[in-house]
Amino acid sequence: MNAETQLKVQALVDGELPPNEAAQVEALLAGDAGARQLAASLKATRDALRDNEPQLAVPESREFYWSKIAREIERLEVQNAQPVPTPWLRWARRWLLPVGGVAVLAGLLAMLSASRTPALSANSSRMMPGTISFYLQDEDVTIVWIETGVNSGFTDASPDGSVAVE
Amino acid sequence: MSTSCGSLKVGFCLALALLGIGFSARAEDVKVEAILVWGTNEDPGKYKDLKPVNPELGKRLQYFKWKNYLEINRKTVELQQGKENTVQISKECKLILTYQGNSMFRVQLFGKGERVSDRIQKITLGEKPAVFGGDDKNDTAWFIFITRLPVK
Numbered sequence: 001m002n003a004e005t006q007l008k009v010q011a012l013v014d015g016e017l018p019p020n021e022a023a024q025v026e027a028l029l030a031g032d033a034g035a036r037q038l039a040a041s042l043k044a045t046r047d048a049l050r051d052n053e054p055q056l057a058v059p060e061s062r063e064f065y066w067s068k069i070a071r072e073i074e075r076l077e078v079q080n081a082q083p084v085p086t087p088w089l090r091w092a093r094r095w096l097l098p099v100g101g102v103a104v105l106a107g108l109l110a111m112l113s114a115s116r117t118p119a120l121s122a123n124s125s126r127m128m129p130g131t132i133s134f135y136l137q138d139e140d141v142t143i144v145w146i147e148t149g150v151n152s153g154f155t156d157a158s159p160d161g162s163v164a165v166e
Numbered sequence: 167m168s169t170s171c172g173s174l175k176v177g178f179c180l181a182l183a184l185l186g187i188g189f190s191a192r193a194e195d196v197k198v199e200a201i202l203v204w205g206t207n208e209d210p211g212k213y214k215d216l217k218p219v220n221p222e223l224g225k226r227l228q229y230f231k232w233k234n235y236l237e238i239n240r241k242t243v244e245l246q247q248g249k250e251n252t253v254q255i256s257k258e259c260k261l262i263l264t265y266q267g268n269s270m271f272r273v274q275l276f277g278k279g280e281r282v283s284d285r286i287q288k289i290t291l292g293e294k295p296a297v298f299g300g301d302d303k304n305d306t307a308w309f310i311f312i313t314r315l316p317v318k
Contacts, residue, residue, distance in 0.1 A: 154308035
């Protein structure tokens with residue numbers, strides 16, 4: 001029995017053959033034991049499935065069930081719809097965002113310039129000869145001692161007891 | 167839509183706030199006091215015009231060898247950030263002070279026209295002064311205290 005014959009037997013069992021073809025297949029079954037066995041097996045399987053298939057019922061009626069689905073679809077479509085922005089909002093998005101960005105940048109630059117560190121690091125001296133700094137721990141103070149020589153002129157004490165000041 | 171409007175408002179307000187901060191970070195004015203002190207072992211009574219330094223300054227000089235510390239001159243000056251200001255602390259000596267911001271000062275000392283020190287010093291309001299010193303004639307010494315004062 002070839003595949004085409006098997007399909008015809010299956011179609012006969014399913015009731016899908018036109019009358020003239022059905023008569024031909026039934027005549028074939030009368031003369032072919034293998035085809036009769038196939039037809040019997042297919043019928044038994046069909047009957048078993050039909051008679052033992054569990055019947056499941058939804059809580060709502062079919063119409064109400066599908067109407068719920070339709071309403072949910074409509075609700076989701078409305079929720080996802082993008083509104084058309086108002087003209088002033090479009091203008092704001094176009095101009096305020098870049099202006100705001102520039103303002104942020106300007107503010108950051110101003111803050112950076114105010115906190116710019118000097119060319120020399122803290123408590124540092126240029127390479128002046130004869131400068132010593134020492135730290136008095138008890139007083140928590142650093143003294144910068146400059147070897148200016150005895151004629152620095154800082155105090156200019158004169159013999160008459162006065163000290164020359166400005 | 168409400169979410170995008172809200173974030174736009176926040177961004178705009180933040181930008182305005184930062185602009186305000188930027189504009190407010192202008193040059194700062196400060197006030198400092200420079201005190202010239204003379205350290206000597208001579209009798210201070212010989213120098214009637216001079217008075218002993220206040221105990222607070224004297225405490226920082228106790229580690230030096232001199233017995234007497236006399237205040238010679240005291241100058242107060244207001245500094246604008248970034249601008250040099252000359253303080254003639256004695257007849258032949260001067261300071262050039264420049265406030266650089268963030269309590270940082272450039273201190274240049276000149277003695278008899280010659281620059282003897284050029285230093286960046288941190289001088290914070292309400293904290294210890296910057297102290298400079300050096301030898302002077304007749305085995306004496308000079309000291310300069312630079313203190314930050316509040317700007318009224």
